[in-house]
Amino acid sequence: MSFSVAILTVLVLFMIAGGISVEEGKQAIVFRTPMFLVLEALACICMLWACKRRRPLWRQVAFMLAHAGGVLIMLGGAITHFTGEESTFALPIASQHPIGELPGKTEGQTIPLGFFVGCTRFLVDHYPPTEYHLYEYHESDRQYHFIETLPIAEDGSVDAGSHGRATKSDLCSADEWATVHDLGDGFFLEIGKRTPRHYEADLRFSRTAEALGESRELRVNHPLRFDGWTFYLMSYDQQQQRYVVLSGRRDPGRAVVFIGFWAVIVGTSMLCFRRNARRRREDGSSHGETTADGGAG
Amino acid sequence: METWNAIVNLLLAAAIAVYALAGVLLLKERLRRVGLTVFALGWGVNAALVVVNWVACGEPPFGNLYHVLVFVSLCFAPAYVILAAKEGLGWLHKVFAFTSAVPLIGPVFMERNVLWRRVPALQSSWFVPHVVAYMFSYSLMTVGFVLIVIGWFRRVERERYQRASYETVRFAFPFLTFGMLSGAIWADEAWGIYWSWDPKETWAMITWTLYVVYFHCRLRPQLRRYVVPAQVAAFLALLTTFFLVNLLPKLASALHSYT
Numbered sequence: 001m002s003f004s005v006a007i008l009t010v011l012v013l014f015m016i017a018g019g020i021s022v023e024e025g026k027q028a029i030v031f032r033t034p035m036f037l038v039l040e041a042l043a044c045i046c047m048l049w050a051c052k053r054r055r056p057l058w059r060q061v062a063f064m065l066a067h068a069g070g071v072l073i074m075l076g077g078a079i080t081h082f083t084g085e086e087s088t089f090a091l092p093i094a095s096q097h098p099i100g101e102l103p104g105k106t107e108g109q110t111i112p113l114g115f116f117v118g119c120t121r122f123l124v125d126h127y128p129p130t131e132y133h134l135y136e137y138h139e140s141d142r143q144y145h146f147i148e149t150l151p152i153a154e155d156g157s158v159d160a161g162s163h164g165r166a167t168k169s170d171l172c173s174a175d176e177w178a179t180v181h182d183l184g185d186g187f188f189l190e191i192g193k194r195t196p197r198h199y200e201a202d203l204r205f206s207r208t209a210e211a212l213g214e215s216r217e218l219r220v221n222h223p224l225r226f227d228g229w230t231f232y233l234m235s236y237d238q239q240q241q242r243y244v245v246l247s248g249r250r251d252p253g254r255a256v257v258f259i260g261f262w263a264v265i266v267g268t269s270m271l272c273f274r275r276n277a278r279r280r281r282e283d284g285s286s287h288g289e290t291t292a293d294g295g296a297g
Numbered sequence: 298m299e300t301w302n303a304i305v306n307l308l309l310a311a312a313i314a315v316y317a318l319a320g321v322l323l324l325k326e327r328l329r330r331v332g333l334t335v336f337a338l339g340w341g342v343n344a345a346l347v348v349v350n351w352v353a354c355g356e357p358p359f360g361n362l363y364h365v366l367v368f369v370s371l372c373f374a375p376a377y378v379i380l381a382a383k384e385g386l387g388w389l390h391k392v393f394a395f396t397s398a399v400p401l402i403g404p405v406f407m408e409r410n411v412l413w414r415r416v417p418a419l420q421s422s423w424f425v426p427h428v429v430a431y432m433f434s435y436s437l438m439t440v441g442f443v444l445i446v447i448g449w450f451r452r453v454e455r456e457r458y459q460r461a462s463y464e465t466v467r468f469a470f471p472f473l474t475f476g477m478l479s480g481a482i483w484a485d486e487a488w489g490i491y492w493s494w495d496p497k498e499t500w501a502m503i504t505w506t507l508y509v510v511y512f513h514c515r516l517r518p519q520l521r522r523y524v525v526p527a528q529v530a531a532f533l534a535l536l537t538t539f540f541l542v543n544l545l546p547k548l549a550s551a552l553h554s555y556t
Contacts, residue, residue: 261481
């Protein structure tokens with residue numbers, strides 16, 4: 001066990017180093033180094049060794065689940081690492097040309113899908129805006145100059161002070177907020193940052209580039225699975241809505257990892273929620289003798 | 298907006314005051330019954346604050362640090378009731394009452410974004426269980442740490458406080474585990490990757506691993522001297538996960554930018 005604690009401590013130190021010393025967005029590089037993978041393998045061996053030493057097996061279900069679950073997570077992760085494929089790509093909306101391969105990790109490399117996928121429709125719904133930007137048009141340079149950001153009041157109006165005021169009926173009709181509103185005298189209001197409430201895309205899968213295949217709806221948190229691949233809706237072109245950003249994954253280790261997750265959750269719950277031996281002894285031997293303090297001590 | 302802020306200010310001040318009063322009353326054993334009643338009253342005010350937040354944003358109120366700090370406070374009293382019944386830790390009432398007030402102090406001084414919009418990535422059935430499990434475990438881990446600190450100053454009762462701390466942490470650990478792994482399952486649904494070593498994820502894993510080290514140190518007599526350092530390190534890692542990852546630009550979390 002001392003060796004296990006030593007391995008876990010080194011893993012923690014490695015994670016701290018990886019978590020704080022690498023430039024933003026590149027942390028994952030640290031955790032793919034051979035040294036870290038060796039540490040993970042050693043942790044796996046420790047867990048397997050601990051399982052092997054526990055007897056009888058049937059009385060150690062919680063312990064087994066918690067430790068074997070950890071091994072399964074790492075095993076599944078290794079399967080993903082060595083055999084899985086992943087690509088993040090932009091898919092044009094309503095294009096006549098579905099794609100049959102995805103960009104790979106290195107430039108020029110492609111991953112053949114074995115089928116074709118295209119995006120036939122995209123829909124986005126926004127929350128009401130909270131602010132408008134005030135601009136002034138300058139004749140001298142024929143440019144719009146930003147002045148300030150103005151909040152939308154509770155009654156839906158925007159007060160631009162001496163430059164004018166726009167009421168909710170000026171800015172919004174049938175729940176659609178105006179992108180630009182002319183205040184007069186060269187002053188304009190432009191809608192501020194909009195938060196998406198919901199967005200979805202229709203993907204069409206087919207065996208050939210020409211054939212029209214089945215169309216299926218893809219939403220955030222609701223991935224689509226087709227022929228061993230899973231597609232996730234990541235983002236979209238927020239300016240002109242010309243494309244959606246998708247992630248495509250083929251991950252043979254995923255199921256193993258998820259079995260490991262649930263094994264660890266169930267195992268740790270069983271280990272930690274059962275009443276400990278001391279309390280059982282107390283309840284058994286001195287029933288009714290518990291003090292006002294609950295008998296601990 | 299002003300109306301919501303006024304209500305929030307009132308409830309926030311009331312909850313802190315009532316929790317603190319409960320803690321003071323519970324310092325005297327003969328006022329235990331009154332103190333526990335006041336503690337329950339404080340929890341009611343705290344619950345009202347969560348309801349106000351929920352009504353204001355129309356979503357489960359876990360959208361920002363203010364929301365979750367208010368919710369963390371709400372977790373202490375139910376945790377106390379369970380631990381008192383299950384592990385005989387009823388004598389920790391004053392600790393739970395005082396620590397309930399602590400997370401509410403931050404929101405008094407911070408910018409409170411009462412109105413919050415749930416972006417599509419957060420519209421998942423995993424959102425509420427993930428956050429609730431984490432906040433429940435954080436409240437218990439906080440109590441576990443406070444008990445270690447109290448035990449440090451009260452040498453005569455040190456063993457008793459360390460044992461109570463262990464039982465608190467032991468009860469919290471499955472929630473911490475579920476919080477972390479449900480986050481991974483959710484990340485797989487949302488982004489197609491269950492673990493990406495984002496700073497928030499990395500620090501969550503550091504915290505979890507340090508608590509595992511803590512449990513293992515307790516099991517071996519020759520490692521017992523590392524129990525307290527492991528728990529302190531784990532709690533510091535927890536604070537880093539909860540606060541610093543969001544506050545320090547160096548540790549900025551891209552995937553958890555809305556947490």
